[in-house]
Amino acid sequence: MTRHTHLDPRAIAILLLCCLLWGINQVAAKAALTEIGPLWQAGLRSVVAGFLVWLWSMSRGIKLFERDGSLWGGVLAGLLFAAEFGCIFVGLQYTSASRMVVFIYLAPFVVALGMPWIARGEALSARQWVGLVLAFGAMAFAFAEGFSAPGTPLQWWGDALGVAAAVLWGGTTLAIRATKLSSAPAEKTLLYQLGVSAVALCAAAVFAGEPLPLHWSPRLFGLFGFQAVVVTFASYLAWFWLIRHYAATKLAVFTLSTPLFGLVAGALLLGEGISARLIAALAALAVGIVLVNQR
Template sequence: MTPQRHTHLDALAMTLMIGLCALWGLNQVAAKVANAGISPVLQAGLRSAGSTLLLMGWSRWQGIRLFESDGSGRAGLAAGLLFAAEFALIFWGLEYTTASRAVVFLYTAPFVVALGMHLLVPAERLTRNQTVGLLCAFGGIVLAFGDNLSLPDRRQLVGDLMLLVSAVMWGATTVLVRTTRLAAVSPNKTLLYQLGVSALALPVASLLLGEKGVIGEPSALIWVSLAWQIVAVAFASYLAWFWLISRYPATRLSAFSFLTPLFGMLFGAALLGERITWGLGGAMVLVAAGIWLVNRK
């Protein structure tokens, strides 16, 4: 059964998106903590594996069938491979470029979503205000994270390109989910494709990348950080995200994702003592203005 479509975001959708962005920003801190004991790509694979088990149990309790034939297999497999490759490229690219540069390149993903939806879904064609809003919000990200940006050397250029490709994959996954048979299946099944494929592919990618795997004897805090990612992020928040994009315009939702790195910066400062750049205040204003422009009627 195809879910009811909305042409604009209502209060529920906007509240959920702000909450999800805050949770994803906090996840950046949890991942950094867990990195001290579990290599990043392996960590992402373990997260997907644990969340897959949770999702299967939750779906069984809800009476949602995950394995019946409905014609979504090819699109689901493609979405899962894009999801796994995206994370592998992000973590691999961070070996070559800085975190600030990575954020700027990664958050070109909403433009991929907007362009894809503009070309493939007539009801979600970009307006001038939406284009200006996306550029405004992206300008906020550059302002917040771009204080150390400069022309890249050869090594940084490789990392920048990896992050740019991962952004394209992130955006392409959203468009794929919205424009194929996946749009008509339950959010549970859509998420299962991505978690299941990445649970198998990311540990293999970790080996190919030469990661150390589990480092020493991880502390309880590291395991708690991983558990948080499994339960709150990869299971609960991603399920909510797929529920949202099955019902609301993807471009309007994606504009909110610019809040995530700003929340990450705030949580990093509050919990890890990280430095806040001078441009954070202006960045928040630009991102908020951009979201308003994208979503105004």
């Protein structure tokens, strides 16, 4: 398989579309919370997307269930994935979608900090450490706003769950890299995450006593279908295709547009306010990601 060192127009178009969808995803999840609980929403999304990944894999002859030593790594990745989206969906009850999408993009720095423990050749340079410090400073600057936000006394709690989700997302990436999943097909890795999270999140919803909506409005069908089919199934598979064919470092820089799309979508679709502090934090986060991704 040939891996391109530069992004061609097709790759850029697919990548920007994925980033747009990921930015809007938080808005769709928050909007749906008026009709479905956060844990049921996250769990059922994994059920539907996992079934679609299985159908896709069967149609392409991808072997998902042969023994390759990836079981325990897959279970770990799935539990981390479940905890990540549990934090995101519960956190959206307390904070805005615009703030959530910024906080969860702290994940690349978690990966940068943990990767040298897994791959000794990926130790951080001085410039990358500067990027990490800048990013953490930006997050602290934005997080402090949650303690004094008027009319939203628990916004800091939603922000904290967003940071926790970023740590869990980074942990999932590290778990995949450190186990047999690193050599498994991308579809199998994704199915592990969706399958385990479907069971864990639906069980958590039952334990928490969340009511399962029996009557789904067209609005809820649309919001849920967008998350499960368009984002969790289609865009994730497109991302895996990009990773297979293009340099990961080139792709990483373009993901900076995701928080920006999330900010704009939250303002336009939900009427969320965007503070100067949050914009400044996003700018500092973007600079930090660029520094961390430079070699």
